[in-house]
Amino acid sequence: MSGPGPPRRRRPRPPRSRPLLLRAGSSRAAGQGRRSSGGAMAPLRDCKAWQDAGLGLSTASNEACKLFDAVLTQYATWANDEGLGGIEGCLSKLKAADPNFTMGQVIANGLELIGTGSSVRLNKELDSAMRTMMTLSKSQPLSEREKLHVAALDMFAHGQLPKACDLWEQILQSHPTDLLALKFSQDTYFYLGYHIQMRDSVARVFPFWTPDVPLSSYVKGYYSFGLMETNLFDRAEKLALEALAIDQTDAWSVHTIAHINEMKAEVKKGLAFMKETEANWKNSDMLACHNYWHWALYFIEKGEYEAALTIYDNHIAPQCLSSGSMLDIVDNCSMLYRLRLEGVKLGDRWDNVLKITKKHTKDHILLFNDVHILMSSLGAKDHKTTDELLTTLQELAKAPGEDHELSLAPSLGLPLCQAFMEFENGNCDKAVDLLYPIRYQLIQLGGSNAQRDVFNQLLIHAALNCKSKAKQNLARCLLRERDVMRPNSPMTERLMRKAAAVHSMA
Template sequence: MAPVCLRDCKAWQDAGMSLSTTSNEACKLFDATLHQYVTWTNDKTLGGIEGCLKKIKEADPNFVMGHVISNGLELIGIGRSPIIDPEFRKELNVMSDLAKTQPLSEWEELHVAALETFAKGNLPKAAEMWDWILLDHPLDLLAIKLAHDSYFYLGQQTQMRDSISRILPYWTATTPLSSYVKGMYSFGLLETNFYDQALKVASEALTVDPKDSWSVHTIAHVYEMKAKIQEGLTFMEQTESNWKEGDMLACHVYWHWALYFIEKGEYEAALTLYDKYIAPMCLASGSMLDIVDNSSLLHRLQMEGVHLWPYSRWE
């Protein structure tokens, strides 16, 4: 991955997305957080997502878009709910109150409104609002990624594909992270059964950045859907060193790798991946998505007739 050039206040303004803060540090940290969200990794050189979010609030506690990205990541990560978490509800209220007490651009106001809508449980409407933002701001990576993830959760495959398709012409090869946007598009193509085109687009994205784990994820799905199990196993083995450090998605990619072994009836190989990577990563992250992968893999093995308990290596 090329060195990250983080945008200050003027760079954000030049991109047509002025941020309501005078702190260049806050703007750069916002960009650093966004970069990690899009690339599915906690980058130690940037301080990790949690570190960046903490520093944003230190740099400018009244920075509305700092609160937006912080709350947005909490909501989209499905780890916290304002319905049952009063502290999170308080954080969302801080964002809303700040938005009412300072002049914001229409772009920022829409982001706040979309988050408030999401927090109330109306994810379809929130996704629609992020698409509204993209009509005037097609280079808004936060809106692109939140919409993409939302359509994924909602199972709205066509919207997930077309949301990216509409903005893709505005992204050139020289636009930072453009290959990751292409990778998102490849997944939309996959989900709408354009397997060959999805494979082509994901491969193009990986040519630019081999560490793009979402494009790796697309290709894993393509080989599964086309029942090309050996091709999938070979691809995983040959590319593992590229994507295994992407801590936010690596567990899921290993899960896909294990599915190939289950398909072949090589259950011991699937359990080896579980023991060595999937379970430890889940324990380290505590992510709900990683927990789902862990439980679903064990359930699949159980349905195959594999006796998981007592299991000697867990004794």
């Protein structure tokens, strides 16, 4: 999802759709409404509606308020809605409706920072937009809630992700139905690997999200994901199914159930569920690729590699090429690397992925992204790009300042990257020496349990191929551990047979 998510989403290009015209008294025609929790069309909220909800916005423009709602709705539901004008289209009109609307700038800058993999360090235009927002916020009589939103985003922009979450939580304590604070904090907790906090953040506000509150069914889906990531699978599945009963197009809740079936290695159930629901989520342009990724994981689990590659070639690779989304990039790299560990021949697929990842080699915004970008340069055997990624990361890590991610580079990010390199170079004993001591700390790099499982698989494959008998024995220990967590896993059974063969030859 992420992750992570899910890891980052690019702000999508404006869709080719009719313009968004927000006129008083109109409804869905020309993009006036958005889907409510019950699936019916609900009007976008104007100034008074936001005030009545206890979430007043400091603008006199009803059009700006409605456009803010349109952007928030699409962000919350993981889909550009052509009827609303798409996120980009709405943001453009939002700025025009009230250029001095601080919360309009908060949501625009927040989506650029949290949703795209951008950074004020890399993007001068974004840096300028953040400065404008900060200056504007000091010249206006904002509410305390709005001031906290500005401060939280400023913290995030400077790499202080945990502190940003603290401020969003402060908002939610007083305003539990502030969806922007909830969604920004959910995504940031995902990047931090704070899965318990991700779960509990929704738990604290969940009673306030009654069916009459717009998008409440999607909050059920957020809660179900936090429950799933903390291994409360039955409760998570119940909530996700409740959310889907309200809105079957809820791709995030589909994604939660996909995770549950993956973590429990319930392959048959997972495959059936994805096939049955595909028509409902395949048009969720921000999440469809990731759901196809989960579908392909079931085939890798079964050892049906051609079926996995078919999904990759038909859905995952084309989506990555068209979107450039960091979530799609991560899915591409992770999928190919898992297949590579299984010994599958991948042809020129790595070269195609590298064309997309290469431009992000020096970004170093999230370590989780870095290690996936590294997979692509290793897979394509591009030694220059590999060296460039590691060298620039090492340089930034020398003076991380208050950047949370860079502060983790020396202890986690760099050793993990080095482990991948050693494995690719055939130095399996060294790869295990680097990876095994940090395996329980890797959650700090973010992403979901399912996404980080590629690191577990790497450790097992490295241990199986070690020259040291002690490390070969470690591989068998890791597989016994995996068998307990994922009973009846075909992948574990395959690896156990390999371990037995290694043992008999030792």
